Amino acid sequence: MFRPLFAVAAAAALTLTGLSAAQAAPAPAAPAKVLAPGGDFTGIAALSNCSGSLVRFASSVSTDPGLILTNGHCYEGGMPQPGVVLVDRSSTRSFTLLRPNSNNAGTVRANRVLYSTMTKTDVTLYRLTETYAAIQSRLGIPALTLSQSAPAAGAGMAVVSGYWKRIYTCSVQATIPELREAGWVMKSSIKYRQPGCETIGGTSGSPIVSTSTGEVIGVNNTGNEDGARCTLNNPCEVDANGNITVQKGAAYGQQTWWFYTCLSASRTIDLNKAGCLLQKP
Structure with a gap:
């Protein structure tokens, strides 16, 4: 994998809790709208050693906590060893969100690592301290939507x-x-x-x-x-x-669409859900 640009220390695993449940009847979380898909920096995040993005599920609502997606090998505690899955780990990591023109919009901060592994896939999913609505209001940055299916050849x-x-x-x-x-x-x-x-x-x-x-x-x-x-x-x-x-x-x-196979009705990550394709601890 591409080396993170700054070394970080190793860490141990914790147990799983999911994303916070939505409150009653909130508005849907607004997906990013860009002039040319993939043509600007809408929803993009800069980490201290890697890149990332502010993401939402198709069913996310505005009062859900925001999520940052990056690689498992970008995890601040060091690269998870083969077969290791980290879940519900405390985090205070900060991320810089970018404006469409790549200028810095501002900083958001995580409070949990919901899922991190380098086995089967290479992902870390962070939960932020602010909701999508709060981030949109404070920084004007919408989230990118995770696709529910794998990309086809030629896409x-x-x-x-x-x-x-x-x-x-x-x-x-x-x-x-x-x-x-x-x-x-x-x-x-x-x-x-x-x-x-x-x-x-x-x-x-x-x-x-x-x-x-x-x-x-x-x-x-x-x-x-x-x-x-x-x-x-x-x-x-x-x-x-x-x-x-x-x-x-x-x-x-x-692949990132596998998150949907483990997603509960309240948008929590349930690794015990039937058909869940994410690697389990």
Whole structure:
């Protein structure tokens, strides 16, 4: 995976609690509206070492706490080891939200890490101290909506980096059954069609935004830098028959629609829900 740009210390796991339940009859959380989907920095966040985004579920309401999406390997406690899933961990991490033109809009702060892992996918989902409505009122920043389905091959996409304030555009080349990197294994990884998305360190955690819908269809996380086989920063592809392929310069993202398979009616993350596809502790 692309190296976070500043080292952080290792940490241990906690137990799960979900997102806060919505209050009675609130307004829906307003999704981001942009002139060209994936064409500006609406909903984009800069972390101290990575990129991220302010996201909402399709069913989120304005009184729900805001959520920040980034990579598991961007977690401030260090990269979760293979097989490790962190849930309901306290956090005071701050994030800088950007305006559409990439200027800084202001800072938001987390109070919980709801879910973080580098197994099967590579995600960290933070819960913020403010609701979507409060963030919209104070900073004028709406959230991007997480797509409820995986991206198809050929779909137009943009990797929007808050850390570098840079947008990469290309399309989805393929879904890779398995990606191996050092001891980590990721499933159904999103491979980018090059040229256009030659992502670098610091772009980790950037949302992959559909250039058709403006929804988040994945999260950017890794690329093969040196042409090595299945080592750190040099992931290898494994097909359904177990054949291993290495492509120097290939870049990848991970699935985020799996959150919906674990989502309760009150928009909490329930890892015990039937059909939940997220890795469990």
